[in-house]
Amino acid sequence: MKAKFGRVWVAAGVCAALGLAVPSAMAAKAGTTKVLEKPEAKAHSRSAAAQPLPSDAIASVNGVAIPKTSLDAMVKASGQPDSPQLRELFKGQLIAQELIKQAALGQRYETRPEVRAALDAAKTVIVTRAYMTEHLDTQPVTDADVKAKYDAVVATLGESEYRASAIAVPDAVTAQTVLDQLKKGSDFAALARQYSQGPNAAQGGRLNWVSFKTPLTAGNTQNWPLPIAEALVKLPAGGVSSEPVQIGDQLWILRVDDKRDTQIPKFEESAPLLRKQLEQVAMEKATAKVIGDLLKNARVQQ
Missing domain, CATH: 3.10.50.40 (Chitinase A; domain 3)
Known part of the structure; x- marks a missing residue:
């Protein structure tokens, strides 16, 4: 597949990848503006085109394939109507992200103290969430629980x-x-x-x-x-x-x-909020139990 994106399209992706505003003029031209490329860039494109993309990839950056699943996830997370234009924009962002990642890794940014600290923090969040997901025994909130909560609240009015x-x-x-x-x-x-x-x-x-x-x-x-x-x-x-x-x-x-x-709201109007409150309480109880069980076999010094 011949690389067709030019500087404007990649620049738009870079802006989005870094959380920067993409100028409207740039966004309008992204994917459609033809930009003259240097001879060596054209040679690189021809070399890359010699290797066909995997069937499940949307692009390749220096031999690293970007899977279609990544693009699908971005479209879904955006909440916007799926369209070829949206996919083209997000594909540019994924290419930009991969370019930046490769450049950063090539210069060993991952060895910098501040980057290591951020990676350790992210790892802690991920493994903690995974552990709690598997070990939390949250009691389901039933319709009867919600009705009982509603009646209890009304009784206090x-x-x-x-x-x-x-x-x-x-x-x-x-x-x-x-x-x-x-x-x-x-x-x-x-x-x-x-x-x-x-x-x-x-x-x-x-x-x-x-x-x-x-x-x-x-x-x-x-x-x-x-x-x-x-x-x-x-x-x-x-x-x-x-x-x-x-x-x-x-x-x-x-x-x-x-x-x-006193204006007493109908049960049907109050039920969603009450259910969310009860689910939060159930989650807090389950979390406290997990932590309590871990503390039984732990040595904590303060």
Whole structure:
């Protein structure tokens, strides 16, 4: 097979292989622009053409075949519609990658300390993943498990739900400064962006909707700290806490942005997310068991 790619096509592949943007003009010309080649390059092409490609290869670079399976995998991973143009572009990328790899290996880049460190790190990830894949005994999540989780969550919901915002500050002086400015009519969201060290500060301290079953009890507040839940249920819509709420090392100032009757999502809408959560829990339990079994026969010094 005669090599038909020119400098533009290979350059486009090199850019893509290195994660660089391919200029639109270059991409448009890739695979179609005819470029004059040096005489020695033509001689090399004729020499390479003397050896036919294997039936399962799409190209050969200095005698190294690039398998069609590699191209198929790139097309599938891209998520784009399969087309001759897309395959031609990806083939250019694979050729560019092989060219760079051969050049790097020819200059023994694999012996460089930083490259060795990266290879060791990649090897660790690969062998660890392979080991865990074979040894994880993850319990499957059944439809009954998902329904039970849904019922348990619904049982923790109260009659009302709240959409709140919070400003979390590190000391009483800052808390008083914020409260004073709020009393003067300053915008809560702007103060959150300026002072808050809590969640969603950049979004004005806006929190998600939450519902609490009353009377409130510890461990039954949707993983929210009990003092925050107690403050929220006492505030009307638009109300701001008159005193900061102590949460760990922080002081929280709360505002109830909105209040409504609890909106309970249908089971069918909640099931995918609940299943994913349960699968994550099952994976964590299985992982903990594998590690625990390994620790039994290990000597760990710290």
